[in-house]
Amino acid sequence: MSTRRPDLQAPAELVSYLDGLPEPHILFDTHYRIAAANAAYRAQFAPRGSVIGRTCYEVSHRIDVPCDQAGESCPLARSRASGQRERVLHLHHTPQGEAYVAIELVPLCDAAGVPRWYVERMEPLRTARGAASADGLIGRSRPFREMLELVARVGPSEASVLLVGESGTGKELVARALHEASARAARPLVVVDCASLPETLFESELFGHDKGAFTGAHAARAGLVEAAHGGTLFLDEVGDIPLTMQVKLLRLLESGTFRRVGSTELRRAELRLVSATHRDLHALIAQGRFREDLYHRLATFPIALPPLRERRDDIPLLAASLLARVAPRRPPLLAPGALARLVRHPFPGNVRELRNVLERAALLSDGGSITAATMERALAAGLPGAAPRPAMPAAGAPLRAAELDALRAALAAHHGDRRSLAASLGISLRTLYRKLAQLDAAPR
Known part of the structure; x- marks a missing residue:
């Protein structure tokens, strides 16, 4: 049962209701004083002591003034201004250190319509950190927090999300954060690197194929769409999807159905789509290289990742x-x-x-x-010209003969692992693997 201080006089039935909720909830008055904290809140945020009678900002932020007076976005102040429920993202103190928490605040009004109590629900973002960490998204700057607030807002929904940002900004980490914040977190997150798939294999990799569908198809094989059923499909570098495949992807998004290569059977996939690109999709649309109708399907909720x-x-x-x-x-x-x-x-x-x-x-x-x-x-x-090294083409571009020779020479001269080879060439590990695949397929 939730503990509460008698002089705050929180309604007993409301306290009992909150205590039965699985998510962390607190109840506080118009003076920011916590009147009740349910079992889930106490387990996650206050396992060693009571928070009843203390102010929410002192407990969560270790400050002695309300959030809006300390440079934060205060959900209570916003709710007073709007008269509605409010959602914000805060960096909270927890027994495990500082953590990002998505907050939803709901005002409870009396018979005259005046807010008397506020209920605050909290949902920690497990893949984001405000301190040094071994994994996940890390940052405290304003652009980072603004981006993360959008992730927290759209994560629990089923909306398609388009992540837009320069290479190296962490789009796959953000996709994982979206997945972890959704009801699909227990199901697979399947990553499709669109830039590394040759056009001839794209459809088979995505949708699978039947036995005998093409030369070398000795057995039926499920595709990545089927692997993502019930979970999230992440299409990385979606701007590199061939035009011929874009219409089939659009059909999947519109109807939830697809066919394996070589099959007439209509299959169904229930999934959430997250996509990402470093390209200007509007420019590609103007050039006739990207379908506008597909763009609008992908970009229900666009998020820009700050460099x-x-x-x-x-x-x-x-x-x-x-x-x-x-x-x-x-x-x-x-x-x-x-x-x-x-x-x-x-x-x-x-x-x-x-x-x-x-x-x-x-x-x-x-x-x-x-x-x-x-x-x-x-x-x-790492600067151009700092040390002699083979020049590498853009990701996804076919390797010319001279570039093949340069890559073979780099492989012969390098005695470290693939990660250090990629660093010496000034490319990402993922790009290096694309180039090696092209090298293996090239005639000698």
Whole structure:
């Protein structure tokens, strides 16, 4: 049973109702004082003490003034202005540290229509962090939080989401956060890398094929759409989908049905679609390379991912987290000068480039600290012309003979793993694997 302070006089039936809800809920008055906290709230946010009688902002943020007086978005202040329920995303203090929490606040009015109590429901975003972490989305800057608030708002829905942002901004991590925030979280998240699929295999990979559908189809095979049934299908680099496939994808989105290659049987898939691109889809539509009707199906709820240069305040957090990933046994510390140099860098490759730079810096460092001089070397090593290396074409472009020879030479000269090879070539690991697939398929 929820605990409450008698002088707050919360309605007993309301307290009992909230205590039976599975999500964390608190009830507080117009003075921000918590009158009741249900069992789910106490288990997640206050396992070692009572919050009754304390203000919500003191408990959640460790501050002594309401959120809107401390630079935060206060749901109660917003509800007073609108007279309606309000939703915000806050960074809360929890027993496990700071965590992002999606809040929905509902005013409860008396017979005269005046709000007397407020009910606040909380839903932690498990894939986002406001501190250094081993995984998930990390950041505290305003552009990051604005993006994350959209993720929290649309995540529980069934709406199709289009993620738009430069390469290296973490679109797949955001897709995973959307999946984890939905009712489909227990079902699969299936990732389709559209840029790496040749046009001749695209339909088979997506929809599957029957035995004998084409040369080499020795057995029937389910596609990625069927694998995502009940869950989420993430189409990465959707701007690279061939025109011939776009109409079939549109049919799937409109009717929920598809056919395997070589089959007349109509199959049904029940899934949620999240897509992503770094391309300007409006420009592709104007050029006749992308269907406008498909765009509107994909972009029910578009979310723009900020580039790293617009969220420089997050670089210290990201750097600490990434160093723990690239050097998990003994992550080096960043000297103040090295961190200052990182923050000044424009990072055209975004978080992916930041990871590469930090991995180089960790390898170049002989002690337990990365100095400003070492960081300068690590940054310079990634600049064009800093060291002789084969020039690589854009992702998804066919490899010419000279480029094939360059890649073969790089493979012969390199003695490390694939990740370090990709870093030395100045491309992502995913792009390297695309190139290697093309190399394997090329005549010798």
